[in-house]
Structure formats: structure tokens, C-alpha cells
Amino acid sequence: MNERSSLHRAGLPTALALAVAIVAVSSSASLIVFAAAPALAIAFWRNALATVVLTPFAYGPRRSEILGSSRGVKIFAVLAGLALAAHFATWMPSVQLGTVATAAALVATQPVWQGLIAAVQGRRPALSGWIGIALAVAGAAWATGADVGVSRQAVLSDILALLGGIFAAVYTALGERARVELTTVTYTWICYGTCALVLLVVCLAAGLPLGGYDGTTWLAILGLVVGAQLLGHSMFSYALQRTSATMVSVLALLEVPGAALLAWLWLGQEPRAAALPGVALLMAGVAVFILGAARAARTTVDPSLTD
Template structure:
């Protein structure tokens, strides 16, 4: 960490963790279909970024649309739509704690994507993957005794994690040429259009919610969608990406505690060992990837 400005950086990280931790409880609280919430969070975030994207970044947006970077932005937006269309329903169908923990396996799938591209994990990486998979199996096995709906929610959360890994891999390609604002504007916009089409075809209600639900949707947009990611990006100027990646894992206990306090969703005691094992495995994967990158330099 840059010791010249530790207080702002620590504050930014605290705000970011709290912002992303609030996402799943707010989704569970909102009296609206998960797909509709996913559409609104992406469309409103796109609207918020439009003055910058079509103002100072207009020339860059034009170049992106004409080149390969724009294609990767669109593909990333499609993957993000799949992520939201699977993970967000899992939060409403199952428990906040389990859904958040399972979607946190994204770095594991990211590692497997890297392995398929020829960048194979080392022994520590495979150990982390094994621990995370075992933890996910434990948590899902516990849900087998709860209901078929809980197991379905677990499967959706895992699919959401895989889609998030694909989204990140495509975004990595796009970000080599584009700024964060241009990339996210095209990506979020694509995601919103896809989710709108899905909602219209599926007859998902997009309006008519009560004021509490609209407040929850706006809180998700301002918090997890814009503020959380922005604060993490700010912190990257002062701390390593590995530190940020590990801190993001605090979303899991953070979301569980908020859901327990606010929604009365106490985590199931028999699933806790599996969730702890899962998080330990993800942490090992994140740390070994950072070590590999340092050794390559």
C-alpha cells in the first residue's frame, strides 16, 4: 500500500466491500423479478455513464465500434447478461450466503480458462481449485436435503460464476485498447439490451413495483454497480490487484451478515464448513496466480 495516502485507500476499500456486499441482500429484498432487476441495474448504469462516453470519450467509442475491441466489449456484455440472468435468480431462489459464496468461485473458473489457453496452474493452483470444488460440493450437498429449489439455485450460482469468468476474460482483451468508461458503457449497454429482449420475450414485468423495490434497485445501481467497482479501481492505484481480489472475498461474509441482520436469513450451520473450504480454495487460487505473474516478470 502507498503509505502517503493510507486513510483514503482504506476508506475506499471499506466502502467498496460494503457496496458489493449489499448487492445480494438487496436483490433478495426487492419485490421484482431477478431478470428485471438485472436489466434495470445495467440500463441505469449505462445511462449514468452516457454523458462521459458520448462526451470526452466519444472519439474512443467511435474507434471501438469500428474495431476488434468493440467486438470484445459486445461479447463481454453477452457473457455479463448470462452471469446476471443466472446468479441473480439464484439469490432469490436460495440463500444469500450460499449464492454469494458459489459465485465467488469465479477465479477458479478463470484459472481453468487460463489452463485451456496453455497457462496451466501450478500445484498450489490445482490445490486451490480442488478445495474450492470440494467446498462447493459440500454446500450443494447440504442443499440436497433442503429442497430441489435450493439445489437449482446452487447450479444457477455456479453457472453465474462461470459466465463471470468468461466476461472477465473477454473484458481483459477489450481493456488492452479501451478505457474503463468506454469498455463498461458498451458492455453494460449490450447487457441491458440482451436482458431487455429476454424480459420482453419471457413476459417479465419491468414496472409497477412499490417504492421499496425501486429504492433497492437504485441502491444496487449506485452501490454494487457503480460505487463498489469505482472504489476498487481507485484502490488499485495504491494496492496490488491480489490484495483487491482477496478483499473482494469479504463480500461473502459481508452479504451473509447483512442478510442475517436485515432479512433474517441465518446461514445454515451444516453448510458453513463447505463455504469456508470454498473461500479458502478461491484465496489459494488468487494468491498463486499473483505469484505466477511475479515470477514471470
């Protein structure tokens, strides 16, 4: 499936799912900063609790799907879980080490890696898609800035956030393959369960505390489970069956201004005035990508629309 057919397949339910996902994931970074717990422990709990919530809907009613689906598809779901664990293990610590704005900007390079993965798979985005990606990523970098050179901790935060974007692209691409056959509930149950198991091993090996938190920290973790995890990642996974990984990744860039706004209102991290043109450039890039994909889809359906 190329970018031209991707948007044509997506309808109103997919658009609503993506809108809910963007709003939900925008709250993630601020909740991570607010929670008084190690980032990897937070990542474990958000995936473990989400897996528990999904189990009655996955293992029981969909047991035949789990057992009957092809081995290759289930392998893709497990690999997606491994990639998701790597994403959380890099991006979430970057938020606590640096700032919400910088972490959101650098992880927003995901579409660049997503486009490269799609190109390797023989599904290169159209020229308008590449232009939109370039504008959106440039806008994200302009809007939020970076901490390179400020301190060693800032540099480490930047590197981790950048790696988080790479692993997010791998996770999305693998999920796109798994979603060809698996339903959203089954796929997310396998993916989140795998991710939680990997993060549990990492936390235990590193000696990180998995309990003893105060009430506000547990509320923040629950907020991450309900919001960013179940309504965010799960809605993105739902959309993957109806549109491409590159489209999902570009739309996910809208998390950048959303996260920056919430960090301003909640954490007092006031955005720089100089960042506002970058936000506008980010929005313009997303618009270019969507409008270009929509035009390409119409052209595919009706070749007479070509110039």
C-alpha cells in the same frame, strides 16, 4: 500475462478498488431478495441505469476512444456484455428461488472456470494458485451448504447459481481482453449497455413488468446500481487492466462471507455454526492464492529468491 506478473503490476489503487468492489457486491444478494420485482427486471434496471449514469462520461469525452479503438476490442466488450447478461439471468433468479448463502456459494465456483479458461489461453496458474482456488471453493461450499435434493425449486436454484458462476468467469475473461485497450468508463459503458439491451428484450419477450414497483423496491434497485454495479463491477473492471482475471475471481470469493453476514443482519438468515470452519477455509484459500502469486512475482523480478 501470467499469474506471476499479474500481482506485481497491481498497486495500492488496484487493491483499494478490489476492496471497494468486494464490499459493494456483498450487498447485491440481499438487495435482490429485498426488492419486490422479478429478478430479470432488476437486472435490466441496474444495467440500464448504470449505462445512463456513465453516458455523459463515456460517449462525450471519450467518443474518440470509442470510434478509434480497434474493432476486435469493441467486439470483446460487447461479448462481455452478453456474458454479463447471461450471468445476471441465471444468478439473480437463483437468489430469489433459493437462499443468499447457497447462491453465493455456488456462484463462487467462478475461479474454477476462470482457471480453466486461463489454462486454455496458455496462462496456467501456479501450483499454489490451484491449491488456493481449491481450498477457497471448498470453503465456500462448506460454509454455505447447498440445497440439492431439498426440492425441485432448490435444485433449479443451485443449477442457475452454478451457471451464473460459469458465465461470470466468461464475462471476466472477455473483459480482461477488452480492457487491454479500452478505459474503464468506455468498457463498462459498452458492456452494461449491451447487457441492458439483451435483458430488455428478454423481459419484454417474457412479459415481465418493468414498472409499477413500490418505493422500497426502487430504492433497492438504486442501491444495486450505485453499489454492486457502479462500485462493484466497475471497480473489478478497473482492476482487470492491472491484474489477472483469475486473481479478481479468487478475491471476489470474499463476497461469500460478506453476503452471508449481511443476510444474517438484514434478512435474519442466521449462519449455521457448522459453516464457520468453511469460512475460515475460504479465507485460507484466498490467502494461499495471494501469497503464492506474490512470491511468484518476487521470484520473477529477482530470480535469486528461488529455492
